Amino acid sequence: MNQAVATSMPVAPGRDAAAEVARVADAVRRRVLAYTLKNNGGYLSQACSSAETLATLYLRVMRLGESTAPLVPRPFAGVPGPNNPHAFTGADYNGPRAPDLDRFIFSPVHYALVLYSVLIALGRLGPNGLDAFNQDGSTVELIGAEHSPGHEVTAGSLAQALSQAGGIALARKLKGETGRVWVFMSDGEFQEGQTWEAVAALAHHRIGNLGVYIDANAQQCDGAMTDVMTIEPLAARLRAFGADVHEVDGHDSDALAAPAQGFGSGDRPLAVIARTDPCRGMELMRERTPKLHYLRFKSEAEIRAYEAQLAAMDAAAAEDRA
Amino acid sequence: MIEIVTRPHREHFVRWAEHRPEVLVLSADLTSSCEADAFRDAYPERFFSLGMAEQNMMGFAAGLAREGFFPYIHTFAVFVTRRPFDQVAMSIAYPNLPVRLVGFLPGITTPGGVTHQAIDDVGLMRLLPNMTVLEAGDATEATSVLDVAQAIDGPVYIRQLRGEVPRLFPADAPMQLGRARQLADGADLCVISSGICTEEAMRATAALRARGLGVRHLHVSTLKPFDDPAVLAAVSDVRLGVVSMENHSIIGGLGAAVAELMAEHGVGRRLVRLGLKDTYAHGASKPYLLREYGLDAMALVRAAEDLAGARLDIDDAGLAAVRLGTLSAAEKTEDL
Numbered sequence: 001m002n003q004a005v006a007t008s009m010p011v012a013p014g015r016d017a018a019a020e021v022a023r024v025a026d027a028v029r030r031r032v033l034a035y036t037l038k039n040n041g042g043y044l045s046q047a048c049s050s051a052e053t054l055a056t057l058y059l060r061v062m063r064l065g066e067s068t069a070p071l072v073p074r075p076f077a078g079v080p081g082p083n084n085p086h087a088f089t090g091a092d093y094n095g096p097r098a099p100d101l102d103r104f105i106f107s108p109v110h111y112a113l114v115l116y117s118v119l120i121a122l123g124r125l126g127p128n129g130l131d132a133f134n135q136d137g138s139t140v141e142l143i144g145a146e147h148s149p150g151h152e153v154t155a156g157s158l159a160q161a162l163s164q165a166g167g168i169a170l171a172r173k174l175k176g177e178t179g180r181v182w183v184f185m186s187d188g189e190f191q192e193g194q195t196w197e198a199v200a201a202l203a204h205h206r207i208g209n210l211g212v213y214i215d216a217n218a219q220q221c222d223g224a225m226t227d228v229m230t231i232e233p234l235a236a237r238l239r240a241f242g243a244d245v246h247e248v249d250g251h252d253s254d255a256l257a258a259p260a261q262g263f264g265s266g267d268r269p270l271a272v273i274a275r276t277d278p279c280r281g282m283e284l285m286r287e288r289t290p291k292l293h294y295l296r297f298k299s300e301a302e303i304r305a306y307e308a309q310l311a312a313m314d315a316a317a318a319e320d321r322a
Numbered sequence: 323m324i325e326i327v328t329r330p331h332r333e334h335f336v337r338w339a340e341h342r343p344e345v346l347v348l349s350a351d352l353t354s355s356c357e358a359d360a361f362r363d364a365y366p367e368r369f370f371s372l373g374m375a376e377q378n379m380m381g382f383a384a385g386l387a388r389e390g391f392f393p394y395i396h397t398f399a400v401f402v403t404r405r406p407f408d409q410v411a412m413s414i415a416y417p418n419l420p421v422r423l424v425g426f427l428p429g430i431t432t433p434g435g436v437t438h439q440a441i442d443d444v445g446l447m448r449l450l451p452n453m454t455v456l457e458a459g460d461a462t463e464a465t466s467v468l469d470v471a472q473a474i475d476g477p478v479y480i481r482q483l484r485g486e487v488p489r490l491f492p493a494d495a496p497m498q499l500g501r502a503r504q505l506a507d508g509a510d511l512c513v514i515s516s517g518i519c520t521e522e523a524m525r526a527t528a529a530l531r532a533r534g535l536g537v538r539h540l541h542v543s544t545l546k547p548f549d550d551p552a553v554l555a556a557v558s559d560v561r562l563g564v565v566s567m568e569n570h571s572i573i574g575g576l577g578a579a580v581a582e583l584m585a586e587h588g589v590g591r592r593l594v595r596l597g598l599k600d601t602y603a604h605g606a607s608k609p610y611l612l613r614e615y616g617l618d619a620m621a622l623v624r625a626a627e628d629l630a631g632a633r634l635d636i637d638d639a640g641l642a643a644v645r646l647g648t649l650s651a652a653e654k655t656e657d658l
Contacts, residue, residue, distance in 0.1 A: 080418040081452050082475045087418075146417060153384070157412045163378040164413055167385020167393075170370070175389070194409070197378030205370065 017060050021253035023320075024059065024121040025051035029281050030313050031117040035133060036295055037306055045285060045292035046186075047114045049217035049276035052251045054118045054184065057213060060257040062102045062182050065095030067119075071126030073139050073149050090139065091152035093124050099177040103168060106151050107161035108186035108215070112144030119150050159192035161185070162212065166202050169210040180264045183212045187273075188220040190231040196241065202269040203242025211263055211270035212243075215250065217278040224290040235273055243271040250274025284309050324521075324646050325489040327461035331482060332357035334465040336364045342472075346386060346393045348372050348379050356396035356426045357484050376401050380409035380421075387419035392472065398432075399425030399440030399481060403447055410477075415450040418476040423447075428457070428481045428517055429569030429598070430612065435605030440481075441598050445574020447479040448546045455546040456497070457481035459520045461489040463543055466496030470544075473499070481517065481545075488521055489648050490541075500544045502553050508536025511626055512560040514553065515567040516542045516576045518608075519596070519617060521646070523567050526622035526636075528644045533634045535626060536561075548579040557584055562629040563592035567622060572597040594625040619644075 028051040036042030058064070069092040080087040091097075094104045106115055113133070119125035129149065132138035139147045146154045155161035162183055169181040189195050202210060214234075222228045231237070238245045244266070246259035259272050279286040284305060285295065297303045339345045339361060347369045353359050362369040372379040376397065383393035395402060402425040403410070414421045425443055432438045447455045454474050458464040464483045471478040491503065505520075506527050515523040520541045527537045540556050542548075557564045557580065564584065566577035577595030584593060598615055612618040619641045627634050 079451070080416065082418060153388075154412045154416045157408050160377075160381055160409055160413050163381020163409070164385040164388075166378070167382035167387070168389055169385070170382065171386045171389030171391055174391075194377040194381070197373075197375035198381065201372055201375065201378050201382065204373070 017257070018253040021052055021055040021059055024055035024118060026281070026313070026317055027121040028055065028114060028117040030310060030317065031120065031130075032113050033282070033306065033310050033313070035113060035130065037303065037310065039134060041294060041296040043110050043113060043293070044282065044295040045217065045219065045278035046108075046111045046215070047117065048280045048282045048285070049250065049278045050111060050114055050215040050274075052253055053213050053215055053256055053274045053276070054114060055121070056253045056256040057104070057182060057184065058118060058122055060253065061260040062104055063100070063179065064104070065098065065101055067093045067124040068096055069093045069124075069149065071129060073125070073129055073132065075132075075137055076139050076147060087147070089146045089152050090149045093119055093149045094152075098179065099175070100179050102180045102182055103152070104150070105153055105155075105161050105165040105168070105181060105183045106144065107155045107183060107189060108158060109144035109148075109151065109156045111186070112141065112148055112151070115144065115150045116140060125149050158186070159189040159194045162189075162195055162198040163201075165210060166198055166207060169202075169207050170205060173207065173209060178264070181210045183210065185212055185214050187214055187216040187218065187225065187231060187234070190214075190234060191229050199238065199241040199243060199269070206267035208266040208268050209264050211260060211272065213256070213272045213274060215276055216273050217276045219278050219290060219292045221293040227290070238271045238273075242268060244268045245271045245273065247273045247275065250276035251280055282309070325461075325648055327487050327489055329357050329485060330461040330464045330487050331484060332360045335468065336360045338468050339365065339368075342392070343368070344390060344392050346370065346391050348383055348393050348395045350374055350376050350379055350397045350401060352397050355484075356398070356424065358396040376406040377409045380406045381413045383421045384413040384417070384419050387414075387421050388417070392420055392422065394422045394424055396424050396426070398427045398438060399443045400427070400438060403440065403443040403479070407446060411450055414477050415452045418452045420475065421477050422471050422480060423477065424480045424482050426482050426484050428483070430603050430615065430617065431483070431518060431569065431608055433605050433607060436602045439603050441571050441603065442574060443479070444481065444545055444568075444570050444576070445578070448574060448579070452476045453546065454478045455481070455544070457517045457543055457545055458483045458497070459517050459541055459543055460491055461487040462491040462493050462495065463497045467543070470497050470499050483518070490521060490524070492648055497543050500547060500550050502543075502550050502556075503541040504539070504552065504556070505541055506531070506537055506539040508538045509559070510536040510561045511629060512538045512540070512556050512564045513567060513622065514540045514542055514556070514564065514576065514580055516545065517569045519567040519569050522612065522617065522619045523622055524646055525641050525644045526619035526626075528646075529619070529623065529636045529640055530626050530634065533636065535630065535634070537626075542576060545576060545579060548583060553580075554583060554587055557591065558587070558589050560591065563594065565594045565596060565622060565625045565629070567596040567617070569617060570597055572599055592629060594628060596621050596625060
């Protein structure tokens with residue numbers, strides 16, 4: 001299938017795919033920074049590390065249909081249950097379910113604002129889609145839930161999504177569907193034993209229609225992963241477990257997209273380790289290393305500095321458009 | 323005599339699943355131990371070995387259920403409910419997915435000791451929103467529980483029996499969701515039992531009736547939802563009080579559910595909860611542990627004496643002499 005036809009926001013004529021990824025990634029960093037300023041806090045480093053990976057997934061890897069969800073997110077309709085026919089997931093922002101279309105499973109849901117910002121940059125979510133961000137009764141939650149735009153499963157207890165995606169991929173194999181299952185994960189999730197149980201099961205059952213993109217930004221809540229509990233050598237570990245592993249520069253869209261080309265008909269799961277910089281495009285933040293997990297401003301002066309940063313990024317983006 | 327059925331689940335499950343291609347089995351290295359080996363051999367394409375990795379198995383089950391399959395997880399009850407509790411809660415119960423968690427070796431039915439004895443599984447599963455909790459009490463229920471579970475829109479925990487299982491209830495009287503079985507009626511005392519404790523209770527209630535005590539006895543197989551109006555009616559108008567009897571901690575299970583029901587409806591009667599009294603057990607034979615932890619027929623006699631305020635002069639020989647047979651649905655023992 002032609003990816004440009006299948007995606008709702010095909011790469012614009014005259015611009016190449018890498019440039020489009022760069023445009024989306026820049027818009028994501030600016031939007032997440034703006035909301036971090038607005039809320040005096042946010043998961044900014046995650047936007048800086050994963051913007052290109054998520055943009056590449058949507059623009060160059062996943063075969064998705066157009067969004068069937070409203071541009072302004074629906075309010076929360078209650079938790080799922082036998083007596084609540086109104087409950088929904090946010091998967092329809094990734095298009096309809098069809099045998100030949102891919103599925104997207106989003107695991108580190110504290111990256112929710114990054115995903116929302118990607119959806120806005122792609123036109124899958126309206127520009128006002130974040131008006132209800134972090135507001136009571138909204139589905140556009142700070143920590144994404146399965147009813148949040150772009151989300152499909154309950155994943156906030158980290159490392160549970162890969163197993164669920166494995167079940168979905170196995171089911172699709174049993175049903176003879178050609179669509180693939182893509183999972184976005186954070187590297188911290190490789191500290192959980194369940195992740196390794198899942199990779200072992202994927203390899204054992206020869207589930208070759210599931211690919212994982214890992215935002216390896218090497219940082220977590222307590223600080224640098226090498227200090228908290230190292231997961232390295234991640235590539236060697238994954239290979240030993242039976243995955244087809246590619247280790248790439250997570251800010252290079254061409255490198256990110258390459259391993260996915262032609263993927264889906266083999267018998268091994270794909271793992272793309274995106275080596276990323278949690279301060280990419282936000283040099284100001286580097287002084288906080290290694291405590292980058294959640295940015296909360298410490299002073300008025302710091303807020304002014306980040307506001308100036310946003311103004312400069314907005315101006316540069318406007319210049320690019322002109 | 324009571325008919326003993328050998329491995330009731332094993333062959334029945336194969337027949338039951340024959341024309342249900344959407345039914346899958348997920349197993350964690352206890353396939354024969356959970357009587358799923360016949361299914362595996364009959365339908366290898368619907369059987370998935372997930373290894374000793376229960377957390378991941380719950381996620382796989384959730385994903386398969388989202389795609390229209392009905393995964394029947396087979397492993398020991400402790401490994402369904404305790405080890406992967408967060409995965410059951412988040413991956414399965416929250417999205418209300420139709421995963422059937424079949425947990426074997428309830429309570430002290432295993433000599434495997436504390437690691438294998440599920441004494442808190444009913445409590446853990448009752449805690450989860452969307453979860454239905456069923457418990458088989460005999461061979462009839464160990465087979466008919468599948469129809470009950472399959473009809474439920476959402477996750478189901480089945481506390482299942484294996485091996486040599488007595489048939490207390492007629493084969494043509496299947497388990498029904500939310501419907502207790504009344505096994506005896508009387509105006510003095512109400513006994514509510516579940517699982518393997520029902521057979522013990524039946525032994526005691528026969529002896530108690532012979533001593534002139536009017537005993538009403540209900541067997542419960544739906545532990546959640548716990549909303550059978552017959553149970554509320556049964557506990558509401560007995561003279562002396564109520565005894566609950568379960569192969570589980572008295573916290574969180576049947577006794578707790580009865581206590582909540584009585585308190586919420588202002589049923590002003592004493593309640594004696596028989597079960598594991600906030601203690602772990604250890605590895606030993608079932609009869610030994612039933613006696614040690616007060617889960618046997620004699621324990622019910624002592625509870626009745628407590629409520630009656632009188633000794634009833636029933637000994638072990640008297641209880642052993644009680645002849646039990648399979649009860650017919652219509653044949654309720656009348657109050658003496």
